[in-house]
Amino acid sequence: MLLAAQFPGRDHTDVLDSTVAAAVAAEEAGFDDVWLAEHHFMSYGVCPSAATLAGYLLGLTGRISVGTAVSVLSTAHPVALAEQAALLDQVSGGRFRLGVGRGGPWVDLEVFGTGMDRYERGFEESLELLLAGVSGAPMRADGATFGFREVRVVPPPRTRPRPDVVLAAESEASLRLAADNNLPVLLGMHRSPREQAELAAVYDKAAREAGHEPPGPLVASLAHVADSGEDARAAVLAALPRWLEPGLAGYVPVDGRPRPRRDPHGYARFLCDTHAVGAPADCAARLVEQVRTTGAAEVMLMVEAAGERRAVLDNIARLGAEVLPAVRAALA
Template identity: 30%
Template sequence: MDETAAPAVPDFGLWYDFRNPDAGRSFSTFYAEVLEQIAWAESLGLDSVWLTEHHFCDDGYSPSPFVLGSAIAQRTQRMRIGTNLIVSPLHDPVRLAEDAATLSLLSGGRFDLGVGQGYWAREFEAFGRVLKQRPSLLEEGIELIRTAWSGSAAGYEGKRYRLPPLPVTPVPETPPKLLVGAMADVAIERAARIADGFLSTQNVHHRSYLDACARLGRPADEARIYAGQWAIVAEDPEKIWASVGEHALYQLNEYISWGAFGPPESTPRFTDPQQIVDAGAYQLMDAGTAVPHFTELIRSTPQIRDVHFWAMLPGEPVASGSERIAYLAEKVLPQVRAAL
C-alpha cells in the first residue's frame, strides 16, 4: 500500500473495563446503565465497543468479557465487539475458541478476539500459571484457537498445550480476527508474526509494529492496527479533567502497581492529575484539537482500522462519560470522517 494514499475511514469506538470502585453503586445497576449507554452510543454512530479483562480486583474490573460481549450483541445491531484485551495465558485456549465462536455466531460475525500475554503475577499465581511461560502460552494458545476454528479434528500437540484428535464445535461462520496487544519490542515482533492485527496503546508503538511487519515480509496493506486512546475529548477538557482527573489517577496507579508498565517496585506512581497530563499519559482535547489530530494520525498510518476511547474512567458517573461520548459523536467524528 502507498502510505501516502487516502486511507480508509476506520471504525471509531468505546473501551470499557466495567470497574466500579463506587461502594454506593451496585454492580447490577452499573451493568444495566452501561449496556444502555452502549446501545445509545450505537444510535449516535459509534462503530465498535472493546472489552478488557482482569481478575481479583476490588473494583470488579471485568472478569467475564464474553458474557458482557454477549449482552452487548443482543442490544446492538451494527457495532463490532472486540476484546482489548483478554489475558489468554490464564485460560484454556479451547474454551477461548469455543466462547469466541459462540459470541461470533450470536453477534452475526461482529466479534474479534484480542489477546495479550499478561503481566500481573497475582493472576498467574492464582490460576496456576507460570509467569515466565507467558510467550509460549500465548503463541501456542493462538495456534490451538486457529486449529479449533478451522473445524479440524486432527488435535494439537505443543510444549504447553495438548488437544486429542477431537472436533471443537461450533465452528464460527465468520472466524473472528485474532488480535494481539503488546508494548515491548520482542512482544510487538511476535504480534506482527502471529496475529491478524495489533492492539496498540496511546499510538506510541505503531512504527515498531509496522517495521516488524516489514522485517517479516508482510505487505503494509495487510497490517492492521486497532488503536486504544487515553484521551479526554470535550468542549472544555480542562474543566472536565478537574472533575475526572482523580479517577484517572486511580486508574493509572492501579495499573502501575500491577506491573503494566514495568516492575511495580521501581515504576514511580503519579502523584496528582496534572502530572498525568504533563507526562502525556492522558491527552486533553477539544474538537478544534481532536479533529486535526486524529485526521493526521489516520492519514499518516493508514493501517489503523479502529480508534477507540475509554468511555468513562473508574468511578466516574455513567452520565459524565455519556456527555463526552455525545461530544465525540457530534462534534469530532463527523468532521474526521469528512476530512478522510
C-alpha cells in the same frame, strides 16, 4: 473501549450497569465497535470475563460489533476461548471480535493455576491453538504445554476463514508473533502516538518479512470532549487520578518482582497532553493526527475518564455527534 473502571464511591453493580449503558449509547451515537477490557481482582476494571460481557452486549445491540480488549490468553485455555469466540460469532451474525494478549506476571496466574511458565514460554503455543480452534479446522496438540488427540470446535464460526482476531502487543517478540500469524495489533493508550508509530513500524517490517501485507494497527486513545480545552482537561485531571491510584495498585506480581508504578497525576497529565482531550474540533484534530502518525486502521477511544455515569454518557454522545463525523470526513 470500556474498562468497567471502578471510580471511588461507586459499587460494582453501578459500574457494570454503567458499562452496559455506555455500550448501548455507543451504538446509538454511531460508533463502529465496542471493546471490553478484562481484569481480575482489582478496581482498575471490574469485568473478569470480557467474552461473557461481550455476549450479553451482543444480545442487547443490533448493529455494532463487540470485541474483547483483551481476553487474557495466559490464564485461559486457548481451545475453550476459541469455542466461546466461535459460538459468539455464530449467534451474533459475525459481530464478535476477539482481542487477545499475554497479560502480565500477576497473581491471576497463581489463582487460575496456569503459572509463570504459561506467561513466559507458553504464549506462542496457546495462540497457535486458539487460531486453529477459531478457524474450525481439525486440530491436535503435541506441545510443551498442551497435548490432546484430534478434535474440531463445534459449532465452527460463521465467519470465514475465521472471526477477527487481534493481538495486543507491547514487545518486539509479540509484534513479530502477530506479524508471523498475519494478525493486526492493538497498541495501548499508555503510549504517545509517536511511540505507537514506532511499534507499528516494527510490526510493518516484520509482516513484510513474513510475506504479509501489514494491516494498520488498532490504536487506543483517551477521548474526552467538553466546550473548551480547559474544561475537558480539568474534568480529566480531577477524576482520573482518583481511579488510577487504587486501580494501578491492583497489579500484584505473582513472583514478588519489583514493579515500577506510574504516578497517577503524571499519567493523567500525559494522557491530556497526548490524546484527544479538548473541545470538539481539537479532539477531532488530535485523532486525525494520531491516525496519520500511526497508520492506524482503527482507533479505540477510552471514554470513561470523567468517572460518573452521566458524564460518560454525555461524552459518548458528544463524541458521536461532534467529533467522529469530523474525523471520518478528514480521513475519507
